[in-house]
Amino acid sequence: MSERLASLLQDQASVGSGRDKFEVKKLDFFYDKFNALTDITVGIAEHAVTAFIGPSGCGKSTFLRCLNRMNDLIPGTRVEGQILLDGQEIHGPGVDPVDLRRRVGMIFQQPNPFPMSIYDNVAYGPRLHGMRKKSELDGIVEESLKRANLWKEVKDILGRGGLTLSGGQQQRLCIARVLAVEPDVLLMDEPCSAIDPTSVQKVEDLMAELKDRITIVIVTHNMQQAARVSDFTAFFLQEMAGEPAHLIEFERTAALFTSPKDKRTEDYITGRFG
Amino acid sequence: MANDADLTGHDAAPEMCADPSSAAAAPQPPKHSARRALTKITRGTYLKEAALKNLFLLCAFVAVAGVALIFIFVGIKGWPIFGKVGIFDFLGGATWFPTKGHFGILPLIINSLLAMTGALVLGGPLAVGTAVFLSEVASPRARALVRPAVELLAGIPSVVYGFFGLVLLRPIIADLFGGLGFGLLTVWLILAVMIVPTIATLTEDALNSVPEGIREASYSMGATKWQTIWRVLLPAAKIGIIDAIILGMGRAIGETMAVVMVAGNASVIPADVLKPFLTLTTVIVMDMPYASGDHRTALFGVAIILFVISMIFVAAIRVISRFGKRVG
Ligand SMILES: Nc1ncnc2c1ncn2[C@@H]1O[C@H](COP(=O)(O)OP(=O)(O)OP(=O)(O)O)[C@@H](O)[C@H]1O
Numbered sequence: 001m002s003e004r005l006a007s008l009l010q011d012q013a014s015v016g017s018g019r020d021k022f023e024v025k026k027l028d029f030f031y032d033k034f035n036a037l038t039d040i041t042v043g044i045a046e047h048a049v050t051a052f053i054g055p056s057g058c059g060k061s062t063f064l065r066c067l068n069r070m071n072d073l074i075p076g077t078r079v080e081g082q083i084l085l086d087g088q089e090i091h092g093p094g095v096d097p098v099d100l101r102r103r104v105g106m107i108f109q110q111p112n113p114f115p116m117s118i119y120d121n122v123a124y125g126p127r128l129h130g131m132r133k134k135s136e137l138d139g140i141v142e143e144s145l146k147r148a149n150l151w152k153e154v155k156d157i158l159g160r161g162g163l164t165l166s167g168g169q170q171q172r173l174c175i176a177r178v179l180a181v182e183p184d185v186l187l188m189d190e191p192c193s194a195i196d197p198t199s200v201q202k203v204e205d206l207m208a209e210l211k212d213r214i215t216i217v218i219v220t221h222n223m224q225q226a227a228r229v230s231d232f233t234a235f236f237l238q239e240m241a242g243e244p245a246h247l248i249e250f251e252r253t254a255a256l257f258t259s260p261k262d263k264r265t266e267d268y269i270t271g272r273f274g
Numbered sequence: 275m276a277n278d279a280d281l282t283g284h285d286a287a288p289e290m291c292a293d294p295s296s297a298a299a300a301p302q303p304p305k306h307s308a309r310r311a312l313t314k315i316t317r318g319t320y321l322k323e324a325a326l327k328n329l330f331l332l333c334a335f336v337a338v339a340g341v342a343l344i345f346i347f348v349g350i351k352g353w354p355i356f357g358k359v360g361i362f363d364f365l366g367g368a369t370w371f372p373t374k375g376h377f378g379i380l381p382l383i384i385n386s387l388l389a390m391t392g393a394l395v396l397g398g399p400l401a402v403g404t405a406v407f408l409s410e411v412a413s414p415r416a417r418a419l420v421r422p423a424v425e426l427l428a429g430i431p432s433v434v435y436g437f438f439g440l441v442l443l444r445p446i447i448a449d450l451f452g453g454l455g456f457g458l459l460t461v462w463l464i465l466a467v468m469i470v471p472t473i474a475t476l477t478e479d480a481l482n483s484v485p486e487g488i489r490e491a492s493y494s495m496g497a498t499k500w501q502t503i504w505r506v507l508l509p510a511a512k513i514g515i516i517d518a519i520i521l522g523m524g525r526a527i528g529e530t531m532a533v534v535m536v537a538g539n540a541s542v543i544p545a546d547v548l549k550p551f552l553t554l555t556t557v558i559v560m561d562m563p564y565a566s567g568d569h570r571t572a573l574f575g576v577a578i579i580l581f582v583i584s585m586i587f588v589a590a591i592r593v594i595s596r597f598g599k600r601v602g
């Protein structure tokens with residue numbers, strides 16, 4: 001596997017815009033008393049795909065949800081350290097988490113369309129932000145569905161319930177719904193683990209298309225997927241139950257998969273644990 | 275009869291199962307005996323299941339028989355009035371003066387609908403608001419305080435509501451607006467509170483059954499809590515909420531004791547919300563003790579109308595739920 005992978009990865013010479021969208025410095029995260037993540041320092045490259053990998057329970061989702069402050073919704077959570085988005089501290093005074101989440105969209109493991117029509121699902125975000133004109137909404141809905149690789153399948157059934165679609169189509173509908181608010185960043189928490197292979201292919205394709213304009217962070221348990229879609233990879237590990245998880249290694253994906261610097265990374269990607 | 279058919283159907287089932295399973299087991303002797311033992315247990319269980327099934331069937335039958343008996347009884351007692359007065363004059367007649375031979379219940383119908391509508395307008399939003407608070411807004415501590423309070427409201431006997439309205443609310447309304455305080459306004463306030471637990475509990479259930487992922491999706495798109503509640507959660511729970519409201523309507527229109535104590539009980543359509551009035555339910559309580567002859571029959575006729583109204587509500591809930599499932 002690694003040879004084909006290496007050749008595949010080698011030609012990604014320069015990636016993204018060359019600057020960091022997120023800068024995370026010395027981040028610690030707590031669920032009440034439980035210190036789930038500690039001392040995370042990492043930069044997320046703009047207009048590139050960054051993958052988070054690591055065994056179950058090592059805090060990948062937790063970290064991802066720090067980036068759009070979704071953890072704020074869980075009572076008792078607490079953050080220490082800094083997270084800068086375009087140089088601005090996202091926990092800073094006066095920063096509205098609602099506005100942050102408009103700029104940093106999220107896709108979940110389980111597709112979660114609203115129980116309303118396909119059209120209304122995609123129009124949800126723009127309507128939230130005050131758009132009312134039918135013609136403008138029509139345009140955005142079509143454009144977003146196209147970018148999410150779903151338009152061809154649903155263009156004649158826009159009035160049908162979003163929940164009547166297949167799981168994979170639902171996930172792409174959720175992607176279209178997020179794209180409709182034009183986020184700068186897309187956080188994807190295992191977006192492909194509950195959907196069919198054809199849809200996985202379509203989602204991976206659209207990630208490649210989107211990264212010209214959007215910064216993508218993806219959590220995945222699938223090493224091949226991480227290798228296929230990402231430019232950078234971060235490996236997280238919680239070495240002992242109850243202890244906080246660390247960021248063990250963060251590298252260009254090619255380098256991390258072909259010549260991991262850390263023994264623990266190597267063990268993980270070669271499938272020796274986790 | 276249906277029962278018998280079921281029994282024979284089930285009788286055949288174990289034998290049909292036994293055949294293929296022993297055939298499949300034949301090549302593997304060790305497993306064979308294990309399967310035979312299983313078949314035996316199934317026999318015993320089967321008898322128990324059959325007994326239980328019939329027990330539950332009996333329970334269900336009692337409920338159905340109860341409804342049927344009441345309907346037949348009320349129907350037999352009340353039906354003659356339709357022949358006597360004519361169904362249109364009964365339903366559409368503007369004068370209810372039974373001792374003078376006027377059996378028009380239109381004012382009573384209108385009064386009942388007025389009482390229900392006002393209660394719904396006041397109590398519906400209050401109840402849905404309470405449910406949203408409990409399900410989406412309240413801290414665990416606030417919830418632990420409010421939810422039992424709402425449940426307690428449902429447990430208070432309606433005569434206590436009536437008493438409360440009579441001694442506390444009525445004088446206040448009389449002071450504020452003049453008159454005696456018997457009238458629609460007082461009834462609305464009392465009924466509004468009485469329907470809160472019905473609507474609130476069912477609405478809360480409906481909201482709680484909206485998947486968590488949908489809330490997360492909405493918040494993650496930059497929706498505020500208010501927007502999430504208003505644009506996603508309430509629409510998602512809409513069928514359940516409509517059902518809750520219809521049940522609340524049934525509660526309001528069927529309420530008797532609390533209403534009779536504060537309505538003042540005059541058989542006309544009240545000129546304003548402070549004037550006394552009589553409804554479909556309260557007329558029965560007021561008149562039944564002394565009514566005889568056609569008057570008595572007419573009261574049973576009113577009961578038939580109440581029965582039909584309930585049936586309409588139940589049917590509405592069924593239709594709406596089915597429609598909701600189809601739209602999904
Ligand atoms: N709401 C919560 N409250 C308390 N602890 C939590 C909560 N959510 C997660 N945790 C704990 O935080 C740690 C990290 O969890 P997280 O879900 O981020 O892991 P993950 O890497 O995403 O795992 P997976 O790959 O299985 O999704 C785990 O030990 C988990 O038990």
Ligand SMILES: [Mg+2]
Binds near residue numbers: 060
């Ligand atoms: Mg996770």
